[in-house]
Amino acid sequence: MVDLSTVSPAIALSPLDGRYRAVAAPLVNHLSEAALNRARLAVEVEWLIHLTDHHVLPGAPRLSESEKAYLRGTVDSFGAAEIAELAEVEAVTRHDVKAVEYLLKRRLDAAGDDPSVSGADGGPTVLPAVHEIVHIFCTSEDINNLAYALTVRSAVKEAWLPAAHGLIADLTAMAREHAGAAMLARTHGQPATPTTLGKELAVLARRLTRQVRRVESAEYLGKFNGATGTYGAHVVAVPEADWQSVSRTFVEGLGLVWNPLTTQIESHDWQAELYCDIARFNRVAHNLTTDVWSYISLGYFRQRLAAQGSTGSSTMPHKVNPIRFENGEANLEISCSLLETLAATLVTSRLQRDLTDSTTQRNIGTALGHSLLAIDNIRRGLAGLDVDAARLEADLDATWEVLGEPVQQAMRAASVAGATGMADPYERLKKLTRGKRVTPEAMRAFISGLGMPDDVEARLLALTPATYTGLAARLVEHLDD
Template sequence: MITALTSLDGRYTRLTTELADVFSEYGLIKHRVFVEIEWLKFILVDLKLVPFDGANIEKLNTIALTFDLEDARKVKEIEKETNHDVKAVEYFIKDQLDLSGLSDIKEWVHFACTSDDINNTSYALMLKKGKEIAIALLRQLITDLEQKALQYKSIPMMSRTHGQPATPTTTGKEFINFAWRILQEAEIIDQTNVQAKINGATGNYNAHYFVYPEINWIEASQRFISTHLKLEPILFTTQVNPNHSIAFVLHAMIRAAATIIDLDRDMWGYISLGY
C-alpha cells in the first residue's frame, strides 16, 4: 500500500501477511475476545458461579470463533464512545450475548478482571502463535544451511582474519557455523513457555476473594491459564505481567536475526572475493 506508514505494510506485505493476522490490531482485538469468552466459560461452566445451561456453550464459542474484520470495526466504533480499548471489547461481547439470547449472563463478562488480565493473556497467545511461525522459518533455514554444508564439505577455500589470508577451511564448514548458531536460538524460542496471569488489579485476587472467598482463586487461575489458554501460569505479579518470557523469546529472535545478518555479510564478502 502506497499510503502505508512503514514498509512492513507496504512493499514487504507479501512477506508479513501470515504474521499480520496475528500481530495486527485486528489480531489483538480477536485474541481479547477469545480470552474474555474463555474466562466467561470458565467461571460459568468450570467454577459454576451461576446457573448456566451447558447447551448454550456453542453460542459463546461462536462469538469468538466467527469474529471477523467487520466485528473488529464494531469494536472500534464502540471504542469511540468508551475511549477504552478493552472496555470496548467487553461491550461488544455483551451486545453479542443480547443477540444470542444470553442477556442474563452478560454482566459476568470481564468478571474480577483488570485490563492487563485480558491484555497480557492476549499478547501471550499472539506471541505463542508468532513464535511457531518464526520457528518453522528458522528450521527451514537451518535445514537449507545443513544441506549446503554437506554438499560443499570438501570444497576448500582460504579463510581470512582481519581481511587477510589465514588458514585453509572448507565452504561446508563455514555454512555449518551459521546453522549451529541459528539452531541455538531456535531451540530457545521453541522451549520457552510463554507466561500469563489473571489475578486482578494488583495481582492479589482481591475482587475474586471479596465476592467468592470460598474458592481457591490461585489454583483456579493456574488451571485457567494452563488448561484453557495452554500457557504457563505466572503466580507473582503486580497489576501487570513482568513479561520475562516475552523478553526471552524476543532476545533470542534478535540474536537469530543478528546471526542471519552475519551470514548475509559473509556471503557478500565471499562473492566480492570471487568465490
Template sequence: MNPLYAVSPLDGRYAGRTRPLARYASEAALMRARVEVEVEYLLALADLDAVPLDFADDETAALRDLYDAFDESDAELVKQIETEGYGEYSATNHDVKAVEYFVREGAPERAHAWIHFGLTSEDVNNLAYRILVRPAVEDVLLPELRDVRDELVEMAHEHGDVPMLARTHGQPATPTTFGKEMAVYASRLGRALGRVADALEGLEGKLAGASGTYAAHRAAYPDVDWRAFSREFVHELGLQHASHVTQVNPSDDLSELFDALSSVNDVLLDLDRDAWRYVSDTYLGQDAAEGETGSSTMPHKVNPIDFENSEGNLSKANSDLDFLGDYLTKSRLQRDLSDSTAKRNIGAAFAHCLIGYLKLSDGLGKVVPNPDVMRADLDDTPEVIGEAVQTILRREGHSDAYERVKALTRGRRVTIEDFHELFRDLDVSEPVREELLALTPASYTGYGAELARDVE
C-alpha cells in the same frame, strides 16, 4: 488502503511478505484474542459452583463463535464502540472495555454482569498478547527459519569437499571447505532455534486483578481458591502461570523470547555479511534474473541485494527486539501504561524478522559456489601451509620450527617452490620430506569435509 500510501514499508513495499503475520499481529487479531480471553474466562466462571451462572450447550457454542468466527465486521464494531459508541454504549475510549461490550452483544443478558468480572485490562491483554505471540513465532517465523537451516545443511553436504581459503583478521589463514563453513551456520542456527523453543514453552500468563492480589475476586467469593482457578485457567490457554505479579505481567518471559530471536538473527546477520563477502570475492556466483536491473548506471552488475536486504531488516528487527525486551520488563510501581503502546510494535519486530529470513533464503537460493576461483586463491597463497609445516617439524623434534617458517613467510609473498627449497635443506628423514613436499593449500583442510557431512 493502497500500499503505496502506507506509512510503514511493512504494510507498503513489503506487504506481500508480511501478510502471514496479520492474523497474529494486527489490531483486529488483538481484538479477537481479547474476545477469546473474555469468553473463556466467562465460561470458566460458570463452571464454579459458587457462581450462579450456567450456559446451555448451544449458548456455549455461540459464545465461542464470537472469537472463532470473528471477522472484519466484528473488528469494525469493536472499534466503533471504542471511538464513536454503539447502541446504548457511549464511546469508551478504552479498547478492552470496547471488547467487553462487544461480548455483551453476543451473550445472554443474565451473563452481562459476569463479563470481565473482577478483572483489570492487563489480565486480558497479557493473555491475549501471548496467545498471539506463540503462533506468530511457531507458525510463521520458525518454518522460514527451518527452511533456511535446511538450505544450509544441503549446501554443507553438497559442497563439503570444496576447499576454500579461510581468513582470520581478514588475512589468509588455514584453509577450510565451503561446506564446512555452511555447516557452522547450520549448527549455530540449530542451537539458537532451541533457545526460541524453550522461550516459547516458558511464556507465562497472569490473571490476578488490579494489583496482583486477587482482591476483588476474594472480596466477592472468599471461599473460592482464586489462585488455583487462575492457575488452571492460564494453563488451559497453553501458558505457564505467573503467580507473583503486580497489575502487569512483568514480561520477563517475553524478554527471553525476544532475546532468543535476537540470537537467531545475530547468527543470520553473520551469515549475511560473510555471503556478501563471498559474492564480492566471486567465491559465490549469482543467478542473474532476466530483466532485473543491478545498477541504474552500471549494466554489468548483479548485486547481492537479498543478503543486503536481509541484513538491514534483521538489524532493524534486533533493534526493536532489544528495545522491547528491555522496556517491557519495567513498570513504575504497580503499573504504568507506557508498555501498552510499546507492545503494539511486537508485530513490527516480527515482520522485520520475517522479511530478513525470506530475503536470506532467496539469496541462498541464487548463489552457486565457484570452485575454480576458490582453488586459484588457494594456489596463490601457499604460505597457508606454514602452519602444517611447523607442526610436523615440531612433531619431529625441531624446536625452532615455528621460527624457521616465520622467517620464510611472515610479511612476504612466497611460492610453493620456496617451501620446497626449505624442505630440501631440512634435516629430516626422507619419508618426512616426502610428507612435506606433498602438502598443498587445497589438501590442507583437516576434517572439513567430514564436519560438513556431520551436520544434520
C-alpha cells in the same frame, strides 16, 4: 500537491504494510491490532465459560454445549464486520478492552434470536442473562497479558519458527553439498589455513540452530489475579472459592504458564527473554549475510542472473549486486533494534502499573516482521548462488605460504620425537613466508632440505593448499548431532 494521507484506499506508512506486505502478511493474523482484539475476545469468552463450568459463582447457570459453541464462534468468525463494529464501540468507550467487553455483551443479547442456541435443559438460551459474568473480577491487564501471550506464541510458532527452520534447512543443505569444497580461509581478512566452504556454512547453521532451540523452549507466562495481583475483590465477593486454583487452571487451560506472583501486570520477563533469543538469532543471521557478501566479493560465489529486464545498477549495466544479503542485513539491524528495545523497556513498570508497555507491545509485530523479511531476503539470496570452483582453486594455488603452519608443526612434532635439525621452526618458516608469495617449488625445496624422517617428508611434499583442510569435510557431519 495531492495530500497522500487522504488517498483511498489508505496508503501504508510502514514498508511492512506496503512494499513488503506479502512477506510480512502472515503476522497480521497474530500481531495486528485486529488479532489482539480477537485474542482479547477469546480470553473473555474462555473466562466466562471457565467460571460457569467450574461453578465458581453461586447461582450462575451452567452453559450448554451449543451455548459454548456459539461463544467460541464469535471468536472464530471475528472479521471485517466485527473490526468495524468494535471501532465504533471504542469510539464511545475510549477504552480498547472495555470495547471488547461490550461487543461480547452484544453477542450475548443476539444469542436469544439464534434458533441454533439452546440452554442446558434444551430450553431458551441463558446467554442474554449472563451480562454481569462478562469481565467479572478482571482488570484490563488480566485480559491483555493473556491475549499477548497467546498472539506472540502463535506468531512465533506459526510464522517465525517455520521461516527460521527453512533458512537453517537451506544452509544445512548447502553445507552438506559443499562439505569437501576446499577454500582459502581468512583471519583478519588475510589468507589463513584452508577450510572447506561447507564447514564454514555448517558453523553458521549450527549457531542458528542453537538459537532456534532456545526460542522453541520459551515459556509464555500469564496471570489472572485482579487489579493489583491480590485477588482482593475476588475474595470479598466470593470468599469460598479457591481463587488461586481458579486462576491457575484458567491460565494453564489456555496452554500458558501460570505466574502466581505479580503486580497489576504480568512482569513481561518472559517476553524480554524471548526477544533477546530472537535478536541473537538475528545477529547470527547478520553474520551470515556479511560472510556470504564477502564470499561473493571474493568471487567464491557467482550470483545467477535474474529474469530478463532486471537491473543491477542504474548506470553500470554489468553489475549483479548482492542486494538480497544487503537488504537482509539492514532488516536484521532494524529487527534487532526493536527487539532489544522491547526487552529493555518491558521489564520495567512504575510501581503497580504504567502504560509504557501498551504502546511498546504494539511494535512486536514490526520487530518480528523485519526479521521475517530478512530471513526471506537471505533464503532468496542463497537460492541464487553458484560456487565458482575454479576461483576457489585459483586462490588456493596462489597461496602456498599457508603451508608454513603445518610444516612448522611437523617440525615441532619431529623434534619431540627425536629428530635433529628441527630448531627454531616458527622463526624459519616466518623468514620463508611472512609477507611473501611462496611458490610450490620454494616450499617443497624448503621441506626437502629439513632432513625430516622419510614418512613425514613424503606427507609434507604431497601436501597442497587444496588438500590442507584437516577434518573440515567430516566436521559438517556434526549438523546431524
